[in-house]
Each structure stands twice: as structure tokens, then as C-alpha cells.
Amino acid sequence: MATLIAEIENTSTQLPATRIASEHCFTTSDGTELFYRAWAPQGKSSQAVLLFHRGHEHSGRWQDVVDRIGMEETWFFAFDARGHGRSPGERGYAESFGRMVRDADEFVRHLSVTHGIAVADMAVVAQSVGAVLAAAWVHDYAPPIRAMVLATPALRIKLYVPGAIAGLRLLRKVKPKSFIRSYVKPRMLTHDQEQAQLYADDELITPQIATNILLDVHHTSTRLIEDAGAIVAPTLLLSSSADYVVESKPQQQFFDRLGSAVKEREVYPSFYHSTFWEKERDLPIARTREFIERQFEDPAPVASLLEADKSGYSKSICDDLEQPLSLLSPKRWAYALQKLGMNTGGRLSRGVRIGWRTGFDSGESLDHVYRNRAEGTTFIGRMIDRAYLDSPGWRGIRQRKVHMLELLDRAIARTAQRGEAVRLLDIAAGPGRYVLEAIQRHADVEMSTVLCDRDVGGLDWGRALAKSMGITSVDYRQSDAFDADAIAAQTPRPNIAVVSGLYELFPDNGPIRESLRGLAAAIPAGGLLLYTNQPWHPQQEMIARVLPNRDGDPWVMRCRTQVEMDQLVAAAGFRKLETLVDDEGIFSVSMAVREG
Structure with missing residues (x-):
């Protein structure tokens, strides 16, 4: 590690840009033109590192990291998420976090076609909300990337106010398009005064985030923690113990449940939230470079999941569901009551009736779901059917x-x-x-x-x-x-x-x-x-x-x-x-x- 650190000058000042970014746009499937930067290698290269910025920020923030990390023979790319930086949209807003994840997938496919770089020759480095976005993309779309580095992923944002999530849900119902202003001050992100001032002076940084995105990040993070076993990409997780912005325990839970055969974690005890912009940022930058280069040079073999039905992560969950719950389990009686209710009063709903008659997975059942028209016996039946259809x-x-x-x-x-x-x-x-x-x-x-x-x-x-x-x-x-x-x-x-x-x-x-x-x-x-x-x-x-x-x-x-x-x-x-x-x-x- 000492050798790696020595290879990068350990200084708290902003380095002059040594790699100049070219500026581009790509068009998403909904017709939105998103802005991105590309840092070209010195020669021809078939490898790339994708950079995902944190919430509120933009792709230009990665310039210092690109300059410090070296890897001159590698492409670097970073895009401005919609509603951020130089991409269009109301500041801090997108129709959903899922739309932003889809943007990431379309960005990668654009790069693959435009630059001829296979997804299997790409690695990802992501920070905070960007790390949640990257993890969701890897989980949901299963790109065969070479490696993933997640820095202080915002799996649980510290909202400090009791009942904040419930309050945000209520606000979303009352005012679907609403915004929350970040409480985070630059000095809460980094000990480096120069970096804090650069953050404060950056006019492209937006302090607000849409309520729907904040809630979507929360729900997506819950899913990622629960289902981290589905992620098999080699992963390095970087955590900051003195983080005012996100909680550390969910990061540990996510790491423990990761299905990756290669997974490593580094904890920086005195770091604030902005891992790559801290005073001693050469430490995580060197660690990131070492991990990515190792995966490029000696990639971990891709595990075959063709027999995952016989053993492994998803099989163990399925096996548990096939076993009856204990007579003393509260869930057993809760499910029994739910089944009784659906098999009696629930039959007032047309959809529930079809499910009991033909199976809830039948073609007729799905056709009723597709039509999405609440039907049933009496007004109560239609109410039950609407709740059923909205599950x-x-x-x-x-x-x-x-x-x-x-x-x-x-x-x-x-x-x-x-x-x-x-x-x-x-x-x-x-x-x-x-x-x-x-x-x-x-x-x-x-x-x-x-x-x-x-x-x-x-x-x-x-x-x-x-x-x-x-x-x-x-x-x-x-x-x-x-x-x-x-x-x-x-x-x-x-x-x-x-x-x-x-x-x-x-x-x-x-x-x-x-x-x-x-x-x-x-x-x-x-x-x-x-x-x-x-x-x-x-x-x-x-x-x-x-x-x-x-x-x-x-x-x-x-x-x-x-x-x-x-x-x-x-x-x-x-x-x-x-x-x-x-x-x-x-x-x-x-x-x-x-x-x-």
C-alpha cells in the first residue's frame, strides 16, 4: 500500500488538469439529451472507467480524481444525471430514480457503440447517491462489467428528523412534485478547506433534490441491501467513519450480503462523506486504482449460475419458502388470516375470484391485471379489486x-x-x-x-x-x-x-x-x-x-x-x-x- 500511495503525490491542493475532457451529449430513449465528459487515453485503449457523481453534483467534479489516479492508457467517462450539471431538467428532479438508472444503462450502451469498448472491459467508480445508482444498474441490468468501486454509498441518508421518511411520503401525496433543500454544508463533506470552497463556489451544484427521488433512493437502497446476494461483480466498498451524510451500518449489511466472489472493503476512520475529495484522498484513489487495475489484468472468473436452481443464494430463499412456518410464528397466523380474508370477503373482487378459480398466475388472471379496470360485486368489491390491482x-x-x-x-x-x-x-x-x-x-x-x-x-x-x-x-x-x-x-x-x-x-x-x-x-x-x-x-x-x-x-x-x-x-x-x-x-x- 505504501508503494501505491507514493506513486501519487500526496498534496491537499487542486492539481492542474493534466487530462482535458472533451464534451459530448447522448440521447436517451425518451428523447432527452444528457451531457457527458470523456477523458481520452494517451494511445489506443479498449478499457474504460465510468464515473457516477453524487447527488447535487455533476461530471466535472471528477477532474481532480482523473488527474490523480493515473491510468493514462484508460478511457474515463462521466455523465451529468438529468436535472444535474449541464444536463436538462428541473434541478434535482427526474420522473423516477428508475429512469436515472435506465439513463445509466443507455449511456453505457452509447459508449460501447460510439467508442467500440465492450461492457466487459468497463469498470465503475461511484460516490454516494451515484453509488446507489451504479449498484442498482449492476443489480437490475446485470452488465458484465470488470469491477465496481462504491464510495460511501447513500444506502441510508441521515435525515436527522424523526419520522422523516413518513413525512416525505405524505408530502409526495399532497404535492407530488416537491423539493427538499440539502442541509449539508461544504465543511461537512471534507476536511480540505480548498475543496470545500470549490464545492461552495461551483454554480453547477444544486442544493435541492426532488422528494420523489429522495424516496426512490431510500426504497431502492432497501431492495439492494436485501438482495445484495444477486450482485456478483467484483466490488470494492469505501466507507468513511466520520460521515455526517450517510449511515455506515447499511453499508456493512450490503457488503456482508454481496454475492461477489471478489469483494473488499476499506474504512477511513477520519474521513467525511466526500471520500475522493478529502485531505488524504490519495489513499482511496490509490486503493481504487489498485483494485481496478488488478481486475483488468487478472479478471475474476465469471461464476456459472446455470445450476443455481440446485444450490446458492436464490435456491436457499426458495427452500425457506417451501417450509411451513412454526406454529408459534406470528407471520404464520398473519398469512393465515390474509388467506382467509382473500378466500371469503376478497371474492367480492373479480380479480381475486379469477385467481382462486384459475390460479393467480394464469393467463386469465393476468389479462384482468393488464386491463386494470376495477370490477367486483358491490362497491366494496370494486374497492377490494382496486387495492388488488394496485399491489x-x-x-x-x-x-x-x-x-x-x-x-x-x-x-x-x-x-x-x-x-x-x-x-x-x-x-x-x-x-x-x-x-x-x-x-x-x-x-x-x-x-x-x-x-x-x-x-x-x-x-x-x-x-x-x-x-x-x-x-x-x-x-x-x-x-x-x-x-x-x-x-x-x-x-x-x-x-x-x-x-x-x-x-x-x-x-x-x-x-x-x-x-x-x-x-x-x-x-x-x-x-x-x-x-x-x-x-x-x-x-x-x-x-x-x-x-x-x-x-x-x-x-x-x-x-x-x-x-x-x-x-x-x-x-x-x-x-x-x-x-x-x-x-x-x-x-x-x-x-x-x-x-x-
């Missing part, structure tokens, strides 16, 4: 549909641009409402569609739905989505295949791999596969202990990490192109291309 999982299901339609639109356009007629196959469509809606929107595209399902009732419902929508070009067929030979034999041979809401219902990987084998045989090279996943669910235990599935058994789900799901798809011969995730991180939709 987190069903909100996520509807967002999954939006994302599926978004990727389906792109897949249809991409296929049509190649001059091919679209041949679409959905192997577990149920009624297939979202596919029918896509057909309506692309009436000018030559398209043949086969919608399969094992449930005759769901197929009959779909035929009636298609007729009501005036669509006659769809062929509904009864078929087993886990029969590889049956999938491979489907005609016409599809150039777009869809698997939506299926694999996440089954904990074992064997049937999933068999299904993917059939899809790989059915789809020609260059064809596209759209698939969904459920990496996490806030009501996983309640669902397992209260609700039945379509077979009448307890609906026990094993939440596959996105890394595992992507590995299963890759093992079948597909390469993932992109992923979309809802704001709560419950459901993902991905598109992959069949390799030659």
Missing part, C-alpha cells in the same frame, strides 16, 4: 407489458428493416393481449403470428379477444412451452419469439433450458428472442404462503437473478442486446439475438 407485483406486471411492447415494436421494426416478413411465435401467450395490441399498431407490416399455450381456456379467451379486436391473422395453438421438439417444429419458423411471464413461475432450470433449446432450434441466426424475468419481488413470501398457482399448489417463486437468466439464454446460443426494468426492480424484459 406492487401487479403494477410491475403492467409495466412489464409496456416494456414488452416497447421491445416488440423494436423487434418488429428491426426485422422489417431487414426486408423480412415478420413471423412471430409466443410459446406461452395465454390470451396474448399485448401481442394483439402490437399487431394493431403494425398493421402496415406483413406479419404471421402463432400464439401457444397449454391452457385451453386461455386460448379460447384469446380467440374471443382477437375477434373483438377485429384481428383474424392469429393462429392459437395448444402446446407445451417446455417441449423443445414441439417448439422447434412450429411453423412458420419464427424470426421473433416471445416468452413472457413463464420462466419466472418455475424454480427449476431444467425445463427452462429445454424450452430455450427448442427456441434456439426454431429461430434462425439473426432472429430475435424477447424474454422476461423476475429478479426480485417485495411480496415473495406472502405470495408463497397465501396464493395458489394455476395447478392449485402454493405459488412458490424462485427469483432468478438477472445474471442467471442471461446466462441461461446465452448458453442456448443467444446474445443479449438490451434490458428494460420497472422502477421497483421487480420485472425485466430483455431482447437477445440468435447467434450464427
Whole structure:
């Protein structure tokens, strides 16, 4: 360590910029142009470090770190989050934190295309709220990055006021677009007076943050701490013990639960919050450089998760859910009362009735969720149905549909641009409402569609739905989505295949791999596969202990990490192109291309 520190001049003054940043913009999927800086290497390089700034700040703040860290043969990139720095938007505001995480993913894909740098040759360095954003991106989108350095992640912000989160939730309901002004003074961030003054004088730093973003960071952090086992990227966590801004205990909990085979933590006892801008910042900068260079030179092997259904993180959670709770457990009786209520008065709700009759995971149940219209017996029944439809999982299901339609639109356009007629196959469509809606929107595209399902009732419902929508070009067929030979034999041979809401219902990987084998045989090279996943669910235990599935058994789900799901798809011969995730991180939709 002493050698590493000696390699960088230990001085509290701001170094003159030795690497000049070029300035650029990239356009996000919602049409917003976000600003970013690029620090080019001395020569050609296929490696990059991505820098994520903390809340209130901007990409220009990283200049001193880039100058001090060395690594002259490596690209450095940093973007201004929307509502920050030179990016547009009301200061400190975004529609959601999930939108900001998606911006990060789109930024990385832009860099990969523009500069020809593979995501597998990128590392991440992030501070505070930026560290939460980076961790959420790695958790939800599963990019195969080389390493991740998280400095004082804002997993729990010190709000000091009792009941602050409850108060912010109330404020958000009363005034959805509201703002909180930061209590943090520059002297609370660093012992370095010069750095504190530079912070105070920086006109691009905004002191306010939107209430919705503050709450979203809190909720996202809760999810990340709980589900840190899903993160497998090599991770270095840097913590400051004298931090006035964020709590240290959640950082330790997150670190302890990380699923990374390579994970290291460094604690700086006297540091304030701004780890990379402290008086002795050469210590964390040198540690960061050493960790990243080690992962670039000798990358940790990527662990195979193809048999994660047999042992490991997600399997242990699933095993626990299959075991009955103790008779003395308060949760056992709470779930029993909830089940009794849903099976009696809950039946006034049409959605709950459908769930008990066909299974809460059935195609008919999901069709009711997609329509999102509260129905029931009496006004009370409709109230119950509205509460049922507004549960987190069903909100996520509807967002999954939006994302599926978004990727389906792109897949249809991409296929049509190649001059091919679209041949679409959905192997577990149920009624297939979202596919029918896509057909309506692309009436000018030559398209043949086969919608399969094992449930005759769901197929009959779909035929009636298609007729009501005036669509006659769809062929509904009864078929087993886990029969590889049956999938491979489907005609016409599809150039777009869809698997939506299926694999996440089954904990074992064997049937999933068999299904993917059939899809790989059915789809020609260059064809596209759209698939969904459920990496996490806030009501996983309640669902397992209260609700039945379509077979009448307890609906026990094993939440596959996105890394595992992507590995299963890759093992079948597909390469993932992109992923979309809802704001709560419950459901993902991905598109992959069949390799030659």
C-alpha cells in the first residue's frame, strides 16, 4: 500500500488538469439529451472507467480524481444525471430514480457503440447517491462489467428528523412534485478547506433534490441491501467513519450480503462523506486504482449460475419458502388470516375470484391485471379489486407489458428493416393481449403470428379477444412451452419469439433450458428472442404462503437473478442486446439475438 500511495503525490491542493475532457451529449430513449465528459487515453485503449457523481453534483467534479489516479492508457467517462450539471431538467428532479438508472444503462450502451469498448472491459467508480445508482444498474441490468468501486454509498441518508421518511411520503401525496433543500454544508463533506470552497463556489451544484427521488433512493437502497446476494461483480466498498451524510451500518449489511466472489472493503476512520475529495484522498484513489487495475489484468472468473436452481443464494430463499412456518410464528397466523380474508370477503373482487378459480398466475388472471379496470360485486368489491390491482407485483406486471411492447415494436421494426416478413411465435401467450395490441399498431407490416399455450381456456379467451379486436391473422395453438421438439417444429419458423411471464413461475432450470433449446432450434441466426424475468419481488413470501398457482399448489417463486437468466439464454446460443426494468426492480424484459 505504501508503494501505491507514493506513486501519487500526496498534496491537499487542486492539481492542474493534466487530462482535458472533451464534451459530448447522448440521447436517451425518451428523447432527452444528457451531457457527458470523456477523458481520452494517451494511445489506443479498449478499457474504460465510468464515473457516477453524487447527488447535487455533476461530471466535472471528477477532474481532480482523473488527474490523480493515473491510468493514462484508460478511457474515463462521466455523465451529468438529468436535472444535474449541464444536463436538462428541473434541478434535482427526474420522473423516477428508475429512469436515472435506465439513463445509466443507455449511456453505457452509447459508449460501447460510439467508442467500440465492450461492457466487459468497463469498470465503475461511484460516490454516494451515484453509488446507489451504479449498484442498482449492476443489480437490475446485470452488465458484465470488470469491477465496481462504491464510495460511501447513500444506502441510508441521515435525515436527522424523526419520522422523516413518513413525512416525505405524505408530502409526495399532497404535492407530488416537491423539493427538499440539502442541509449539508461544504465543511461537512471534507476536511480540505480548498475543496470545500470549490464545492461552495461551483454554480453547477444544486442544493435541492426532488422528494420523489429522495424516496426512490431510500426504497431502492432497501431492495439492494436485501438482495445484495444477486450482485456478483467484483466490488470494492469505501466507507468513511466520520460521515455526517450517510449511515455506515447499511453499508456493512450490503457488503456482508454481496454475492461477489471478489469483494473488499476499506474504512477511513477520519474521513467525511466526500471520500475522493478529502485531505488524504490519495489513499482511496490509490486503493481504487489498485483494485481496478488488478481486475483488468487478472479478471475474476465469471461464476456459472446455470445450476443455481440446485444450490446458492436464490435456491436457499426458495427452500425457506417451501417450509411451513412454526406454529408459534406470528407471520404464520398473519398469512393465515390474509388467506382467509382473500378466500371469503376478497371474492367480492373479480380479480381475486379469477385467481382462486384459475390460479393467480394464469393467463386469465393476468389479462384482468393488464386491463386494470376495477370490477367486483358491490362497491366494496370494486374497492377490494382496486387495492388488488394496485399491489406492487401487479403494477410491475403492467409495466412489464409496456416494456414488452416497447421491445416488440423494436423487434418488429428491426426485422422489417431487414426486408423480412415478420413471423412471430409466443410459446406461452395465454390470451396474448399485448401481442394483439402490437399487431394493431403494425398493421402496415406483413406479419404471421402463432400464439401457444397449454391452457385451453386461455386460448379460447384469446380467440374471443382477437375477434373483438377485429384481428383474424392469429393462429392459437395448444402446446407445451417446455417441449423443445414441439417448439422447434412450429411453423412458420419464427424470426421473433416471445416468452413472457413463464420462466419466472418455475424454480427449476431444467425445463427452462429445454424450452430455450427448442427456441434456439426454431429461430434462425439473426432472429430475435424477447424474454422476461423476475429478479426480485417485495411480496415473495406472502405470495408463497397465501396464493395458489394455476395447478392449485402454493405459488412458490424462485427469483432468478438477472445474471442467471442471461446466462441461461446465452448458453442456448443467444446474445443479449438490451434490458428494460420497472422502477421497483421487480420485472425485466430483455431482447437477445440468435447467434450464427
